[in-house]
Amino acid sequence: MRAARALAARINARQEESPFLPLGQMVRAAFLFYLFAYRILFPLMVALTSEGSQDLLAPRFIAEFYYTCLLAYPFIFYRKEYGWLHPLVLPVFWELGKALAKNPLTLVLPFQFPLVDFAVESQSKAASLQMSNIDLAWTRLQLSLVYCMSHSAYLAMFLFGPTFKVPRFKLYRPHNIAITSGAFILVAMGMASVFVISKGGVSELLVAMRGGRRELFEGYGQYVNAALLAPIIALAWFVYEKRPFTNPFFITGLVASLVTALIASGARSVIILSALNLILLWWKRRGRPLLLPTLVAALIGVIVVGAFGAIRQDYGSQTIDTSVLDPAQIGVTIQRAYEEIGYRDDEESALAVMAGANDKGLLWGKSYVNAAVFWVPRAIWDSKPDGIDKYNMWINFLDYPINSTPRDYGVWGIPVNGEMEAYWNFGLIGVVVVFGLLGTFNATLAKAAHVYQKVPIFWVIYIYTVLNLVGTSRSVIELLRAVAVLALFMLFAGIIRLRRGGEIELKPSAAGAAG
Secondary structure, X not given: OHHHHHHHXXXXXXXXXXXXXXXXXXXXXXXXXXXXXXXXXXXXXXXXXXXXXXXXXXHHHHHHHHHHHXXXXXXXXXXXXXXXXXXXXXXHHHHXXXXXXXXXXXXXXXXXXXXXXXXXXXXXXOHHHOOOHHHHHHHHHHHHHHHHHHHHHHHHXXXXXXXXXXXXXXXXXXXXXXXXXXXXXXXXXXXXXXXXXXXXXXXXXXXXXXXXXXXXXXXXXXXXHHHHHHHHHHHHHHHHOOOHHHOHHHXXXXXXXXXXXXXXXXXXXXXXXXXXXXXXXXXXXHOOOOHHHHHHHHHHHHHHHHHHHHHHOOOOOOOOOHHHHOHHHHHHHHHHHHHHHHHHHHHOHHHHHHHHHHXXXXXXXXXXXXXXXXXXXXXXXXXXXXXXXXXXXXXXXXXXXXXXXXXXXXXXXXXXXXXXXXXXXXXXXXXXXXXXXXXXXXXXXXXXXXXXXXXXXXXXXXHXXXXXXXXXXXXXXXXXXXXXXXXXXXXXXXXXXXXXXXXXXXXXXXXXXXX
């Protein structure tokens, strides 16, 4: 008991120093070595000996070096609060983790599998990228410069810009957390079941997804979104449950919410991001990073990508091949995952958008309008603008004019990141504004972490926001939906309470802040 109390005291002391879990000196040094050796030194050595990398190599290398310095800022100019969960650190950790998960051989064979590839030629089938090598090199340089500008704007506003006022709510410990969480998850499962049954059942739904999910989800958005939001309720349950991993009801709720989201939406990313959120919340509970659970979560993510991808993308079949779920086939499943990751990397979506924007012009806010009026059915507004991902395939990959309207069948979305969405809509000004605002918002979020550092559910919102709010219009809408559902959950769980007249109680007491 004494040892446990001493450990708890040390953890509390560290968290009072930084609510973001402090980084050790060796960890900072390792991050810096990884960034500059694997992003700069090793790729440059490969590029200097490769004929296919020589076009505009010097300016492209300088841009990459500057961008790496921006990523390394919190490790070079370290402050005590720059911990693992800090908004300047966690996204870097997440991006490096994704890079290693995509190709672990990068770590041991950096010359055969460079983290940054300076090769000019592209394997993408995008119509916008069918150009000469020198034009491709120029487009790659422009893309790197946009990334430099976006992160410069983000850092400048985070470090030196104004912040929003942090609202101070009076928060309480939840009552009947298991019953409230279970009820919300059951409602989500019920709504998802309505959608699944309407499509003929699980097998028929998964087969239908092979033809594209956009048309499949038309008119059922509320049911699919309910399924997608079920895992965040499980995360809220996790932070308040005393012994979550020994509670069979919590385990059942967690698994049910993940399976519901996966089947109803077909989005493998919801499993990966939910698992990452859970791991980071576990880190926060323990007061330190946990290596083994993190590696296990990474392996699960790769398996989900491979197994569910094989089920969803078996285009020539009208049945479900459940053999991919056989543990004996795990090697084949992992191989499939890496094949799909390689295919997606070869698409070079961001580069295709840059080339398309330069050649065909800007969208002038169309994708942002689509996000703002997501709640308006297309049956009411037939000419409602489409999402950025669909425009990407239609214009940059299929080579249709910028002012044409994508058809409703046979066209799916190819993901576009926040930098390129801002650039394709409003050019460089859009990049500066969007990522400047993101820097201001995350600086405010970091300030709020000091106010609510002992409130468990705050960290659910915080980690979800830092990982998911990436500058795209879609990520903003998804965050608003998640916060709205969590606010409703907090109300039913008694974490927030309404005064007479419907106003939320403000000004937390010390006990209220402790949750």
